Amino acid sequence: MKTILSIKNLQHYFGKGTVDENHVLKGINLDIREGDFISIIGGNGAGKSTLLNSVAGSFPITSGSILLNGQDITKQNVMKRSDKISRVFQDPRMGTAVRLTVEENLAIAMKRGQSRGFSKGVKKQQRKFFKEQLATLGLGLENRLQTEIGLLSGGQRQAITLLMATIVRPELLLLDEHSAALDPKTSLLVMELTEKIISEQNLTAFMVTHNMEDAIRYGNRLIMLHQGQIVVDLANEEKNQLTVPDLLELFHKKSGSQVSDDSLLL
Numbered sequence: 001m002k003t004i005l006s007i008k009n010l011q012h013y014f015g016k017g018t019v020d021e022n023h024v025l026k027g028i029n030l031d032i033r034e035g036d037f038i039s040i041i042g043g044n045g046a047g048k049s050t051l052l053n054s055v056a057g058s059f060p061i062t063s064g065s066i067l068l069n070g071q072d073i074t075k076q077n078v079m080k081r082s083d084k085i086s087r088v089f090q091d092p093r094m095g096t097a098v099r100l101t102v103e104e105n106l107a108i109a110m111k112r113g114q115s116r117g118f119s120k121g122v123k124k125q126q127r128k129f130f131k132e133q134l135a136t137l138g139l140g141l142e143n144r145l146q147t148e149i150g151l152l153s154g155g156q157r158q159a160i161t162l163l164m165a166t167i168v169r170p171e172l173l174l175l176d177e178h179s180a181a182l183d184p185k186t187s188l189l190v191m192e193l194t195e196k197i198i199s200e201q202n203l204t205a206f207m208v209t210h211n212m213e214d215a216i217r218y219g220n221r222l223i224m225l226h227q228g229q230i231v232v233d234l235a236n237e238e239k240n241q242l243t244v245p246d247l248l249e250l251f252h253k254k255s256g257s258q259v260s261d262d263s264l265l266l
């Protein structure tokens with residue numbers, strides 16, 4: 001199977017050389033294969049978001065390298081990487097222009113990977129395509145093309161953000177606790193939609209979550225991060241058989257500390 005993302009000996013410090021020095025990622029080696037849908041869990045401060053941010057290019061990493069489809073992207077900035085890597089954040093306002101309409105946002109998303117020019121104009125034939133795409137979400141949003149995104153509910157916005165992130169197929173989809181701010185029912189809806197989009201388009205995805213049940217239920221591979229290192233990496237059958245108590249037990253074994261359900265979930 002083709003390797004989409006290859007992370008080699010990734011080290012990251014915040015505040016290196018200062019009194020606040022924090023060695024957050026301590027030698028991460030990870031190959032993500034085509035079609036992998038990976039969940040990453042771990043306690044607060046384990047380095048999950050820092051790992052995702054390193055892949056997205058939010059800051060220069062201290063050392064190591066990151067290859068996307070064999071191309072070394074370590075030195076590329078976040079803008080350049082966003083041509084190929086798309087991202088959905090926890091805050092439904094991120095990743096969308098809240099004062100623009102649904103169709104204007106989708107028109108901007110369609111420009112990913114092209115030399116961007118910031119036109120938000122919507123052409124007639126595009127409108128038809130957007131309607132079809134929105135209808136696949138099953139939320140009636142195909143009738144809200146001219147609604148300002150900021151006026152939609154959090155769940156509706158996250159659904160549209162998912163569509164925007166995938167309307168031009170990304171080589172890698174990053175999901176940063178993208179259902180965590182939603183109520184349980186809406187979170188379930190967004191997670192089901194996520195799974196549908198990923199499997200229909202055979203996307204490669206990397207998802208940070210605090211929800212162990214979601215980490216077990218969705219995707220084909222589960223990674224646990226502890227103090228900046230990968231301590232568990234389970235795939236397919238091994239992952240499918242996991243239960244939440246198994247995960248807590250694994251965490252206890254690997255980290256040498258007792259953990260309550262809440263400290264991983266919250």
Ligand SMILES: Nc1ncnc2c1ncn2[C@@H]1O[C@H](COP(=O)(O)OP(=O)(O)OP(=O)(O)O)[C@@H](O)[C@H]1O
Nearest residue numbers: 014015022024042043044045046047048049050051
């Ligand atoms: N921009 C930053 N500048 C300085 N320190 C940071 C920055 N971002 C994160 N950190 C620190 O890096 C460590 C890891 O944080 P990170 O957000 O990656 O952890 P996490 O596993 O995602 O945690 P959580 O589950 O609490 O979101 C923490 O000690 C955090 O304070």
